[in-house]
Amino acid sequence: MMRAARGAVAAMVLIAAPWIVAAIAPGQQRYILHVLIFTALYGALALSYDLVVGHVGSLSLAHPAFFGIGAYTAALLATEARWTLAFALLAGMAAAGLAALALGVPMFRLTEHSFAMGTLGFALVVQIVATNWVEFTRGPLCVTGIPKPQLGSFRIATLPAFYWMALAAVALVGLLYHGLTTFRLGRAFHAVRDNEVLAAAAAVSSLKYRMLAFVIGAAVAGGVGTLYVSYVGVLCPGELTVSLSVNLLVMIFLGGVGSLRGVLVGAAAFTALPEILRMAPTWRMVIYGLLLLVIVIRFPDGLEALFRRRAATGA
Amino acid sequence: MHDLAEQLVHGLTLGSLYAMVATGLALMFGVVRLINFAHGEFYMLGGYAFWYAYGELGLPYAVAGLAATAALAVFGIGYESTVIRAILSRSWHVQLIATLATSITLTNLAILVFGAQPKEVPTKLSSSIVEVAGVRMAWQRLLVLFAALIVFGALEWFVTRAKLGKAMRAMSQNREACAVVGVDIQQVALITFAISAALAGGAAVLVSPLFNIFPDVGALLTLKAFAAVIVGGFGFVKGAIAAAFLIGLAESLAGGYVSYAYKDAIAFVVMVLVLLVRPQGLFGRRIGI
Numbered sequence: 001m002m003r004a005a006r007g008a009v010a011a012m013v014l015i016a017a018p019w020i021v022a023a024i025a026p027g028q029q030r031y032i033l034h035v036l037i038f039t040a041l042y043g044a045l046a047l048s049y050d051l052v053v054g055h056v057g058s059l060s061l062a063h064p065a066f067f068g069i070g071a072y073t074a075a076l077l078a079t080e081a082r083w084t085l086a087f088a089l090l091a092g093m094a095a096a097g098l099a100a101l102a103l104g105v106p107m108f109r110l111t112e113h114s115f116a117m118g119t120l121g122f123a124l125v126v127q128i129v130a131t132n133w134v135e136f137t138r139g140p141l142c143v144t145g146i147p148k149p150q151l152g153s154f155r156i157a158t159l160p161a162f163y164w165m166a167l168a169a170v171a172l173v174g175l176l177y178h179g180l181t182t183f184r185l186g187r188a189f190h191a192v193r194d195n196e197v198l199a200a201a202a203a204v205s206s207l208k209y210r211m212l213a214f215v216i217g218a219a220v221a222g223g224v225g226t227l228y229v230s231y232v233g234v235l236c237p238g239e240l241t242v243s244l245s246v247n248l249l250v251m252i253f254l255g256g257v258g259s260l261r262g263v264l265v266g267a268a269a270f271t272a273l274p275e276i277l278r279m280a281p282t283w284r285m286v287i288y289g290l291l292l293l294v295i296v297i298r299f300p301d302g303l304e305a306l307f308r309r310r311a312a313t314g315a
Numbered sequence: 316m317h318d319l320a321e322q323l324v325h326g327l328t329l330g331s332l333y334a335m336v337a338t339g340l341a342l343m344f345g346v347v348r349l350i351n352f353a354h355g356e357f358y359m360l361g362g363y364a365f366w367y368a369y370g371e372l373g374l375p376y377a378v379a380g381l382a383a384t385a386a387l388a389v390f391g392i393g394y395e396s397t398v399i400r401a402i403l404s405r406s407w408h409v410q411l412i413a414t415l416a417t418s419i420t421l422t423n424l425a426i427l428v429f430g431a432q433p434k435e436v437p438t439k440l441s442s443s444i445v446e447v448a449g450v451r452m453a454w455q456r457l458l459v460l461f462a463a464l465i466v467f468g469a470l471e472w473f474v475t476r477a478k479l480g481k482a483m484r485a486m487s488q489n490r491e492a493c494a495v496v497g498v499d500i501q502q503v504a505l506i507t508f509a510i511s512a513a514l515a516g517g518a519a520v521l522v523s524p525l526f527n528i529f530p531d532v533g534a535l536l537t538l539k540a541f542a543a544v545i546v547g548g549f550g551f552v553k554g555a556i557a558a559a560f561l562i563g564l565a566e567s568l569a570g571g572y573v574s575y576a577y578k579d580a581i582a583f584v585v586m587v588l589v590l591l592v593r594p595q596g597l598f599g600r601r602i603g604i
Contacts (some may be wrong), residue, residue: 289420
């Protein structure tokens with residue numbers, strides 16, 4: 001009961017955030033909402049990444065590519081063919097999912113490091129294509145003038161509207177994440193992650209479940225890419241760099257691999273921290289790198305371990 | 316015709332570079348079963364060390380080159396005794412993420428310290444041209460090929476004749492048995508990292524006068540060297556060297572005749588093709604130094 005009540009209050013606070021922010025910090029409303037939108041989108045993206053890394057144990061570095069494929073599909077369809085958001089979103093998700101399926105066939109023949117390197121190679125190739133195929137992606141000139149999304153007669157153009165869109169997205173992805181990782185399917189995922197041989201002996205095909213998580217994760221990443229470009233309005237090849245993988249790794253390891261709450265907390269901490277500290281981007285990456293190094297060596301369970309310990313001893 | 320010959324010489328230069336970096340990766344994997352994602356950054360650091368010694372301090376090429384290589388060997392020892400020792404007993408996930416984190420940190424530190432603009436370090440050898448059988452090339456390219464031959468010859472001698480080299484080979488075959496008969500495992504790991512880092516630094520000293528030095532040169536280089544390690548059969552050093560030359564030549568020919576913009580994708584394409592046809596690598600899957 002207490003948990004349900006707390007959850008309902010948290011949900012109401014999140015939904016009412018634009019008004020709360022307006023009441024508390026009227027001058028900073030736009031900036032705070034912008035950070036919140038990024039936090040929600042990053043949260044959804046980190047969840048889709050954790051589905052692959054945290055639940056089936058495949059250390060993919062191709063996530064920026066799937067994010068980018070979804071984003072480019074949607075951006076080009078919206079600018080060239082005037083597709084509306086709903087269709088562009090579906091197309092972006094489908095394109096990213098299909099790319100993952102096609103990539104997964106050769107990549108899942110690889111194990112461990114080779115899989116990571118192979119997916120990293122794919123991410124680099126996608127970035128090279130996005131930069132150099134100028135006639136199609138406009139290369140370094142970027143895709144500009146991406147229209148604001150339209151849902152029926154409702155136009156998402158104001159910051160609060162974008163905030164609710166991002167909030168709905170992270171809530172939906174959270175539900176999907178919970179559904180996929182909790183029940184029978186979740187147990188199959190974890191069996192594959194924890195002991196492939198034993199899972200195979202129990203007729204749980206590691207390839208099938210890994211591929212499933214990989215494709216769903218990629219499709220969600222493509223969807224987040226779509227929402228991202230519809231918010232930002234511009235898409236450049238620089239959005240697809242390897243450093244996005246590093247950011248996602250920092251988020252899920254900071255918060256706690258394989259945990260819904262942990263990943264969301266990690267994403268929130270990751271997005272809010274540099275905004276508060278106002279660091280230069282290069283310093284930011286140095287600090288993220290060191291942070292990731294320290295976390296993965298000293299605190300591999302992240303903040304989630306802290307929450308669990310408090311729950312076990314305190315309440 | 317001369318165009319083709321020039322592309323081949325360029326391919327061999329690239330191959331020498333990739334082979335020296337890939338050898339380090341394969342040695343590390345052979346001895347401690349770990350993939351160092353920060354290996355390309357060793358090359359990058361070697362390049363900056365050389366730029367500092369040659370371009371800023373004005374030391375002669377040979378002295379500056381040896382100093383930069385030695386500096387990298389020291390860096391390799393430092394890296395092994397801090398980061399690597401903390402993650403050796405951990406799962407491959409942790410190892411991979413920790414070395415990737417090191418790579419990101421080093422790249423961005425380099426941007427902060429040296430700036431994002433590429434550094435040029437032309438030498439007398441890189442700016443004077445020699446004509447061999449009608450093919451024009453910089454002396455530096457000849458030096459790269461010649462030095463690569465000497466380095467690989469010396470390495471072959473070291474791992475088959477020298478006591479430490481034999482210990483490295485033994486460790487790549489059976490770690491527990493080495494510990495049982497009293498091989499100092501930590502010392503061998505330390506030496507392996509020193510040699511691997513020195514190889515990357517030496518490669519930077521050799522090719523930096525031809526190619527520029529910039530902070531994020533490492534990411535693609537790690538990928539290409541790793542592609543060579545996979546194509547050559549995981550952890551098999553001679554296979555990795557052969558595959559590195561294959562990738563260098565493929566890249567140079569594709570860059571010259573197909574598309575310069577997409578040349579960096581070649582290594583990845585070669586890697587995926589080989590994995591689809593021969594998942595065990597071109598020379599079979601056996602670990603051996």
